[in-house]
Amino acid sequence: MLIFCPSGRFSASLVKNLLDGCQKLSAGASVLARVLSVANIFIPSTLLRKSFLSTLGFYFSPDAIHEKILFLLPYHNPLPVYFFFASSEKLHERAKENFSEEMQSFLEETHEKEADKIMPEFTKAWTSPQFLPAWQEAVMRTSKCHAAQTDESIP
Amino acid sequence: MLRKRMKAFPDFKNYLSTLVNFVNSGGTAARFETWQQSLDKLLLLSTKNFANYMIASNSLFANNSLYESASTRWFIDNNSYTFEYDTLPKSCFFFNQIFFCSSRGDTSEIHTTKGAFYPTLKLFFGQGGTVNWQRAGFDPSTVSAELSHYKID
Numbered sequence: 001m002l003i004f005c006p007s008g009r010f011s012a013s014l015v016k017n018l019l020d021g022c023q024k025l026s027a028g029a030s031v032l033a034r035v036l037s038v039a040n041i042f043i044p045s046t047l048l049r050k051s052f053l054s055t056l057g058f059y060f061s062p063d064a065i066h067e068k069i070l071f072l073l074p075y076h077n078p079l080p081v082y083f084f085f086a087s088s089e090k091l092h093e094r095a096k097e098n099f100s101e102e103m104q105s106f107l108e109e110t111h112e113k114e115a116d117k118i119m120p121e122f123t124k125a126w127t128s129p130q131f132l133p134a135w136q137e138a139v140m141r142t143s144k145c146h147a148a149q150t151d152e153s154i155p
Numbered sequence: 156m157l158r159k160r161m162k163a164f165p166d167f168k169n170y171l172s173t174l175v176n177f178v179n180s181g182g183t184a185a186r187f188e189t190w191q192q193s194l195d196k197l198l199l200l201s202t203k204n205f206a207n208y209m210i211a212s213n214s215l216f217a218n219n220s221l222y223e224s225a226s227t228r229w230f231i232d233n234n235s236y237t238f239e240y241d242t243l244p245k246s247c248f249f250f251n252q253i254f255f256c257s258s259r260g261d262t263s264e265i266h267t268t269k270g271a272f273y274p275t276l277k278l279f280f281g282q283g284g285t286v287n288w289q290r291a292g293f294d295p296s297t298v299s300a301e302l303s304h305y306k307i308d
Contacts, residue, residue, distance in 0.1 A: 106163055114168060118172060
């Protein structure tokens with residue numbers, strides 16, 4: 001879990017209010033956040049730099065955010081909280097597009113003709129409304145796991 | 156993804172193809188969820204299990220086939236099945252299904268049967284059902300066979 005707090009001091013009441021109002025968070029995440037809110041955590045100043053914030057999207061895919069729960073919590077200022085939720089959707093869109101493009105490049109490197117057969121069909125299905133965001137996240141997660149455990153490039 | 160070592164063909168190609176067929180077959184959120192749960196568990200096992208499961212899932216989503224080869228195809232007449240995980244992943248088929256085997260231009264049928272298919276083992280355990288020889292000219296009311304339990308590998 002990463003907590004961003006410009007004042008340098010974690011606000012337990014702010015976290016509680018946010019969690020109470022945020023139905024998207026899982027019960028486990030809420031418990032973790034509450035535990036941390038009691039811990040009174042101080043954030044290093046390097047995390048406050050704009051460059052860090054602007055590149056967060058490259059370091060955290062939407063599924064990683066859901067797993068680790070990224071909070072942007074400025075003290076007495078709720079605006080960046082809204083920024084986080086807006087960003088989550090944008091990040092998902094970006095990851096979704098990147099996944100399709102990376103998959104195409106990857107398959108083309110190995111077998112261009114076969115890639116040209118499967119990718120148009122896949123992209124059509126991938127971008128269709130039937131392919132729910134939850135499915136897309138599961139596919140991206142599975143692809144990463146699958147990639148991590150595979151050794152050979154081709155049979 | 157490109158930073159990691161992946162097997163593009165056939166594994167990823169099969170995975171993408173399976174997803175395409177899942178969407179085209181009108182797969183539901185509930186079915187995706189149970190299928191995905193099996194995938195998550197299979198990813199903890201060897202890649203061979205994952206590969207076999209993907210091939211079987213692809214056939215199932217594409218044309219309700221449990222097994223396909225150049226000469227033989229086992230399939231059911233509808234897509235009413237569920238995914239479960241029982242030590243190994245399986246697809247459960249409910250009662251009143253017609254199970255077909257098409258081989259070299261001839262087709263056999265098992266009526267009103269049900270069972271479970273284990274894609275990683277390529278085994279189908281069937282329960283109940285009737286086989287007749289109507290297409291050979293025998294009246295089903297006089298010549299037929301009742302099945303209790305059977306296994307197809």
